[in-house]
Amino acid sequence: MTFRRTKIVATLGPASSSPEVLEQLILAGLDVARLNFSHGTPDDHKARASLVRELAAKHGRHVALLGDLQGPKIRIAKFENKRIELKDGDLFRLSSSHSRTAGTQEVVGIDYPALIQDCDVGDELLLDDGRVVMRVELKGADELHCRVLIGGPLSDNKGINRRGGGLTAPALTEKDKADIKVAAEMDLDYLAVSFPRDAADMDYARRLLTEAGGTAWLVAKIERAEAVADDEALDGLIRASDAVMVARGDLAVEIGDAELVGIQKKIIAHARRLNKAVITATQMMESMIHSPMPTRAEVSDVANAALDYTDAVMLSAESAAGEYPVEAVQAMARVCLGAEKHPTSKQSSHRLGRTFERCDESIALATMYTANHFPGVKAIISLTESGYSPLIMSRIRSSIPIFAFTPHREAQARVALFRGVYTVPFDPASLPANKVSQAAVDELLKRGVVEPGDWVILTKGDSYHGTGGTNTMKILHVGDPMV
Ligand code: G6P
Ligand code: MG
Structure with a gap:
């Protein structure tokens, strides 16, 4: 699969x-x-x-x-006639006092008055994602006088950025x-x-x-x-x-x-x-x-x-x-x-030479090391409260799918963003402790993800609740009796 x-x-x-x-x-x-x-x-x-x-x-x-x-996207206000056309070399003013609805060929209002303080003579302003570029030549009390460096059409409410960043909104x-x-x-x-x-x-x-x-x-x-x-x-x-x-x-x-x-x-x-x-x-x-x-x-x-x-x-x-x-x-x-078929997306340097900071992180990374080096492993089952354990696992490159087994709606949805992580709704607390491994593997059998003879790695903590508690990794042989 x-x-x-x-x-x-x-x-x-x-x-x-x-x-x-x-x-x-x-x-x-x-x-x-x-x-x-x-x-x-x-x-x-x-x-x-x-x-x-x-x-x-x-x-x-x-x-x-x-x-x-x-x-706080900083934007120009609107023009009298929706849009203007600026030519290279034109003079154009950005003004905090000009009418917000009546921009002209010479001047347009801005929604964010602090732009005037934030900018200095010589700054380059990029409008409409950089389609129009102008340089500040003069700074008045409530307007910036600019020279157009790259002209083009400019219409209502286009965004303003400064080259190099640093606008303080x-x-x-x-x-x-x-x-x-x-x-x-x-x-x-x-x-x-x-x-x-x-x-x-x-x-x-x-x-x-x-x-x-x-x-x-x-x-x-x-x-x-x-x-x-x-x-x-x-x-x-x-x-x-x-x-x-x-x-x-x-x-x-x-x-x-x-x-x-x-x-x-x-x-x-x-x-x-x-x-x-x-x-x-x-x-x-x-x-x-x-x-x-x-x-x-x-x-x-x-x-x-x-x-x-x-x-x-x-x-x-x-x-x-x-x-x-x-x-x-x-x-x-x-x-x-x-x-994803390309080998580099399956290989990992496993954070070699690094130290781990937490117990659950150590288990998660040991799990990935094993999964990537033991060819019979077809899936990883992570019993999780918040999605944190599978998140750490999925920081490591692998081609083995990671299944977040959790009873919580929030965690089920959250893991949808994590690379290589899929969810299976599952509540270990509703089962006797010695039935959890088998019940979890059965979910994957049912979905056709594994078959008898495959290996599966399961991680969990000592109790069946509590985020951050993962301290155990089990290697299970599908088809053998499990406890
Ligand atoms: C479930 C398991 C626990 C484990 C926990 C980890 O609740 O039953 O044994 O400790 O998940 O959750 P986490 O949010 O840290 O991934
Ligand atoms: Mg953006």
């Missing part, structure tokens, strides 16, 4: 909210549905979320829900704070924080989410130059999060596209080393917004992220607003499976 190990995150939007399309996305292999709080109302998101949960249950699938906060806006409450109400499995600067931004989001009663795991979107400035900054942000996203859109604008690929590889490696999950996002199948087939370059992008051992690859507009959302998920699934 071949399981796809790299997981697929797809953004839901107008193109993917009907029950028919959603059902097809789930059947095509959707693992995590992303709800983008930058668009739509809480009611739209609630309707999509309950439809996803309903349709996944219908097909016996576990699809996690990821909410994505809008964050706090990561959580009032809208984000309200959306955190919505996320808690919806019992979302993951919540992504946009533009976090450092660990403190993540800690603050976590405090607000906990206060609102949410249990979502927090995803830091890595999209500011400061976040990748050095290893200390990056690792600090990763440690304060449960998972990270390589948010390539804004990140590439801030650090330059030439730096992006190297930084992507580094973020994936660091996240995995620090025992966190990682999503690679933005423009992975961009041409599929209008085409049923990806380009070779897109195939290569998805495959390379899979070879670097990202947990998941993500679709944005392709699935939210494109013409071929189902084909995009199918293409990703196909390309990931292909990449």
Whole structure:
């Protein structure tokens, strides 16, 4: 049995909210549905979320829900006539006092007055993901006078970044704070924080989410130059999060596209080393917004992220607003499976030369070492409370599937993001202790994952509850009597 190990995150939007399309996305292999709080109302998101949960249950699938906060994206306001055309060399002003609805060929309002203080003469500003570039030539009390370096069309509400990063907008806006409450109400499995600067931004989001009663795991979107400035900054942000996203859109604008690929590889490696999950996002199948087939370059992008051992690859507009959302998920699934055949995605250096910090981590890594070196092992069963034990296992490259056996809905959904991890609903506490191993293996026999004669590794703790308690690994021979 071949399981796809790299997981697929797809953004839901107008193109993917009907029950028919959603059902097809789930059947095509959707693992995590992303709800983008930058668009739509809480009611739209609630309707999509309950439809996803309903349709996944219908097909016996576990699809996690990821909410994505809008964050403090700095934007220009609107134009009198929706759009203008800037030419190289033009003078153009960004003004905090100009009307928010009446931008002209010479000036446009901005939503974020602190931009004026934050910028200095000589700074380069990138508008609309870098399609239009201008340099600050003069700073007034409430406006920046800029010279256009790269002209082009500019329309309502386009984003502004500064080359090199460093704009100081706090990561959580009032809208984000309200959306955190919505996320808690919806019992979302993951919540992504946009533009976090450092660990403190993540800690603050976590405090607000906990206060609102949410249990979502927090995803830091890595999209500011400061976040990748050095290893200390990056690792600090990763440690304060449960998972990270390589948010390539804004990140590439801030650090330059030439730096992006190297930084992507580094973020994936660091996240995995620090025992966190990682999503690679933005423009992975961009041409599929209008085409049923990806380009070779897109195939290569998805495959390379899979070879670097990202947990998941993500679709944005392709699935939210494109013409071929189902084909995009199918293409990703196909390309990931292909990449996973390559030997480098099965081999591991097993953290040789490193020390482990915890007992459960030691068991998890010993399990992977054994699974990768004992050819008869066909599956790993991890009895888990939170999904933590299988998360650690899946930080190690392997071709052996890891099954998270858990009675908890939250953990069942959460592991959908982890590379090579699948869930089996299972409550060991409802069985006599000497029946647990056999009952667990029976679940895999029933699903056709193993057959008599195969080996299976099972991990658990001394008691059948309590996260962090994993201290045992058993090697079981399928077909032999088990205790
Ligand atoms: C289940 C098992 C326990 C184990 C725990 C680990 O509850 O029955 O024996 O200690 O999972 O959970 P964790 O969240 O750390 O993976
Ligand atoms: Mg972004």
